Amino acid sequence: MISDDVLKKATVELLKNAVTALPEDINTALKKAYETEEDAIPKMQLKNILDNIELAQTGSLPMCQDTGIHIFYVTFGKDMVISVEDAIRNGLKEATKIIPLRPNAVHPLSRHNPGDNTGLKMPYINYRFSDKDYIEIAVMPKGAGSENMSALAMLTPSQGLSGIKEFALNTIVKAGGKPCPPTIIGMGIGGSADISMKLAKEALLRPINQRNDDSQIAELENELYSAINTLGIGPMGLGGKTTVLGVNIEYAYCHTASLPIAINIQCWAARRAVARIHPDGLIEHISHPKEVSP
Ligand code: SF4
Incomplete structure (x- = not known):
């Protein structure tokens, strides 16, 4: 049985990976774009973006001040339907403090901000099902x-x-x-x-x-x-x-x-991170295999 602690830890690690390092396909495409551009202005903009990504990764810092609102996709493996919502919410609250993430989630009318990126239906969690024997969690922090x-x-x-x-x-x-x-x-x-x-x-x-x-x-x-x-x-x-x-x-x-x-x-800060959580509690990072977890 996968514990709440493992799910919370996986959530913090996923958020850290997502906001500090881009998946390889996006990095490769940005580097290719830099090589393709010939004029000075677009080349300079892409150089700034690539330098920003490098600094974020080496310093373990968010690559953009807008760390987004948090959309999760949870795919349950067979016989693995368990409650994940509390663990994800708690993981997001902890990540907001320690990474840190900008507290972006507010009430749509009063604009009240709880200060921890949570609120009614936020983070927003999509649920899916598969025939695998692990739970997969994907997060997409989405800037405004x-x-x-x-x-x-x-x-x-x-x-x-x-x-x-x-x-x-x-x-x-x-x-x-x-x-x-x-x-x-x-x-x-x-x-x-x-x-x-x-x-x-x-x-x-x-x-x-x-x-x-x-x-x-x-x-x-x-x-x-x-x-x-x-x-x-x-x-x-x-x-x-x-x-x-x-x-x-x-x-x-x-x-x-x-x-x-x-x-x-x-945007160019196309943040997404995916991890698989196995029944023995092993957290396998699919999108960021080389990233250091917090
Ligand atoms: S659109 Fe993306 S890169 Fe631009 S400020 Fe928002 S999160 Fe940052």
């Missing part, structure tokens, strides 16, 4: 600059693929430099309004060097990646060839009369 650029459209089916592309490009143009590019675009297509928004965020959990298994969706990911990078928005919105590092799309079947499409943008 990129989250505020999220968008949803309920297209008509006749608008089809061209409507989807037009909406995606218009959304990125409208966002400009606000989401701290180069960004990763998470898109959800189909389902319903809420399902497509959920899929758009989940798409950001997939490494950017992995394409969707569906060849038509994979083709759309590649096409949008190339098209968006011709817009010239560039690193931090100051111009250049690198506006996005990746485009990830998830989809669901939808009503015959609907075509929902949602976009969730992730």
